[in-house]
Amino acid sequence: MKLQFAMDTLSTEAALDLAAAAAPHVDILELGTPLIKSEGLSAITAIKKAHPDKIVFADLKTMDAGELEADIAFGAGADLVTVLGSAGDSTIIGAVTAAKKHGKGVVVDLIGVADKPARAKEVIALGVEFVEMHAGLDEQAEEGFTFATLLRDGEASGVPFSVAGGVNASSIADVQKAGAQVAVAGSAIYSASDVGAAAAELRAAIV
Numbered sequence: 001m002k003l004q005f006a007m008d009t010l011s012t013e014a015a016l017d018l019a020a021a022a023a024p025h026v027d028i029l030e031l032g033t034p035l036i037k038s039e040g041l042s043a044i045t046a047i048k049k050a051h052p053d054k055i056v057f058a059d060l061k062t063m064d065a066g067e068l069e070a071d072i073a074f075g076a077g078a079d080l081v082t083v084l085g086s087a088g089d090s091t092i093i094g095a096v097t098a099a100k101k102h103g104k105g106v107v108v109d110l111i112g113v114a115d116k117p118a119r120a121k122e123v124i125a126l127g128v129e130f131v132e133m134h135a136g137l138d139e140q141a142e143e144g145f146t147f148a149t150l151l152r153d154g155e156a157s158g159v160p161f162s163v164a165g166g167v168n169a170s171s172i173a174d175v176q177k178a179g180a181q182v183a184v185a186g187s188a189i190y191s192a193s194d195v196g197a198a199a200a201e202l203r204a205a206i207v
C-alpha cells in the first residue's frame with residue numbers, strides 16, 4: 001500500500017517545507033484543494049520540480065470542464081488529478097482523455113456520493129486509475145461520522161481504491177487490511193510538531 005501526504009496548507013512555501021520533511025517516508029505528495037485555489041498551478045510546478053521522483057497529486061476536485069482542467073494541471077507537472085464522482089461521466093471521460101495525452105492518470109474522489117461502491121464501479125469502467133473513498137474535513141466533523149464506513153465501501157467496491165478522511169497512525173493498519181492501494185493522510189502529518197517523524201510513524205505502520 002502506498003502512503004499519500006495531503007498538504008492542506010495555503011502557501012507554496014509552506015508546502016515545500018512540509019514536502020521536504022515528509023518526502024523520505026511517503027510515495028505521493030498531494031497538493032490539497034485549498035493550496036491549489038490559493039496559489040494556482042505554479043504550486044504544482046514547484047512541488048514537482050523539488051520532488052521529481054515522487055508522484056505529484058493535484059486535488060483539483062474537478063466538477064466540469066474535465067479535459068481542460070486536467071490538461072492544464074498535467075501540463076504544470078501533476079501525475080494524478082482528481083475529478084469528483086458526482087460529476088457527469090462526460091467530465092470524467094474528458095479528464096481521462098487529457099491523462100492519456102500526457103501519459104498520466106485520473107482519480108475519482110467519491111466525497112459526498114451516497115452509494116460509493118456503485119459509483120466506483122461505474123467510473124473505473126471509464127478509465128480512471130482508482131477511486132478515493134473520502135470523507136472530507138467537514139463530514140469528519142459531523143456528529144455520527146464513522147471512519148469504518150469508508151473501509152466497508154472500499155471493500156464492497158471491488159475496484160482499486162484509496163482511503164482519505166482522518167487516516168492516522170492508529171487507523172492506517174485497518175486501511176491496509178481493507179485492501180486499499182493508497183492511504184491518504186493530511187492532518188495526522190501536517191499538524192504534527194515533527195512532520196518527518198509523523199510521516200515515518202505512518203510508514204512504519206504499513207506492513
Ligand SMILES: O=C([C@H](O)CO)[C@H](O)[C@H](O)COP(=O)(O)O
Binds near residue numbers: 033135185187188
Ligand atoms: O481532500 C481533503 C479535503 O477535502 C481538504 O482538501 C483532505 O486532504 C483529506 O481529507 C485528507 O486530509 P485528512 O482528513 O486531514 O487526513
